[in-house]
Amino acid sequence: MSTPLLEVQDLRVTFPARRRRPPARAVDGLDLTVQRGEIVALVGESGCGKSTLARVLVGLVKPTGGAVRYDGQPLSHRSAALKAHRRAVQLILQDPYSALNPRQTVYDAVAEGPRLHHLRSDLRDRVSESLSRAGLRPPEQFFGRYPFELSGGQQQRVVIASALALQPSMLVADEPVASLDASVRGEILALILRLREELGLSALVISHDLGLAWNIADRVAVMYLGRIVEQGKVEDVLQHPRHPYTRALLAVSPDADREAVPPLIAGEPPDPTAIPGGCRFHPRCPLREELAARGVDVSSCQTSDVALAPVDGVEVACRFADARAVQTASSATPPAQTSSG
């Protein structure tokens, strides 16, 4: 396999302590790769660190540990290198209305990036092309308009056009459709798919919505408290989830075809200033409770950390992800796959 476009290894971002609280480990030993032309969905609940990761990837937050390599080169925070990196990797945010300057016309919003990067020749053509690629046609009709004159979907298209104007090779989209209407949602997702087809763009799409992953992603990575707990092909992970957290997320994603089910896990989103020892999911884990009730020895969940390990073509950070592991454990031998913390 060729070098991945984006490679993240053991990434750590720790925010300093505030008011007698311990420091927050927003990203805590995360590994992730995105291949060229690949769309990866990163899913998890609020506070799991997914937006912090997005900010690291575009150089807005400096990691406290680990490595980010883009196109084989380590991400540098020196200003010239960072500027080039920010041209190649474009960030798209959730709320297009707050991402756009209300006093700037569509033309100026899209032209701003190229101007900052001194790409002034053929600026008008560049803006036109970006707008039509983003589905705003004919582009000239949108040049003089202000954000408030556009619908939410059109605003998000302007944000995407501003990203495209710099001819990036990757989009990092943080909840790109969460603030949009149901009918517009599919249109914007289809646009991201089309850009991959036409321009070979890779994308990391961050969302809390597993349906979005099913709609557009090749691979999905499930994040919990700063770390990936399960990743693999969308079909494998979403149809045969192995990690109890992935199962819990799937159980709450609404499905018109069944009765509402009580959520598998209780409690509030976890706190990155107090990451539990052992497996970080153990205090909320329904599988652990179930196994304990069946007399399986689950003490290792509390005492030793688990790393991602391959199970049937996907990677899972759960020592009981494999049914066979449960078998072994219930026959009173301690589980084999423990890893150092």
Add this chain to the structure above:
Amino acid sequence: MLLEVNDLSVTYAAARPVHAVRGVSFTLDGGQTLGVAGESGSGKTTMALALLRLLPSAARIEGSVRFQGEELTTAKWGRMRAVRWDGASVVFQGAMGALNPVRTVGWQIREAIVQHDRGAKGIRGRIEELLESVGLPARRYEAYPHELSGGQRQRVMIAMALACRPDLIIADEPTTALDVIVQGQVLALLGELVRESGIGMIMISHDLSVLAETCASLAVMYAGEVVEHGPSRELVREPRHPYTAALAAAFPKIGDPASRLAPAGLGGDPPDASLVLPGCPFAPRCPVVMDECTSAEIELWNAGLERRSACLRVLGDAPETAAGTVTERSG
């Protein structure tokens, strides 16, 4: 009957009057749940707030809203005050903004109770019970809103809506600002409360799958009108109006090969609410539009058992329903 809404219309006075809600009718009994779906601007929130006359004075309400036999559109303000909270209460979206930041949550729930029952006794105990019924520890009585998470604040809003033991709850996007797991918890809580206490509930959302899972029947609104009405499960599985089909497809079912790497959207924008045009308001965006759609008189026709749809295709002269499946029904 708990609630009977007949030909309800809301028009905002302006240079060009805005017809936000146009001729909506439905009924709701105790213990029943109705989901109202539609995109922004479809009139779903305006319709729900009009039931309790919670709209600005520029809004003109026509038609009839009978709540427990009493006509609300013409009721005196004193009566309306009594009905709100006591008879029917609202859970608004964005619990963040709806709570008073400088008062404890217990104080705020107490206020709602005292306003309606000055002589109420044992209020503290009742509030603590309410908090526990929505899954919050009783000691949260003393908490200020900023000390609670988004999900907990939304639970407080639900507790407050239940404080006067109403017979009807209107929940306007109760989970929009919440996290996935917390959303699941709040929806499960609302469903449980309705089942256990036999109150009626109207839930508003743009997410058809959330509504279908929580509510027994669904009304889909487009441009101020109900365009489809029926039992949730069937309505989502086999839509009889192309707009419902588009909304249902927007939230894919995981595992469904048809939506894999194929997000479904709907082009175009909803019509200008100040215009009254002949024919079907959805025609300009409709993927299965016919010539007569732009001129024919559209009504909410019967479309099967307990189902109604405002699509010409259900009339039987067209061989296919809106969803594209063949029906045996004729004329």
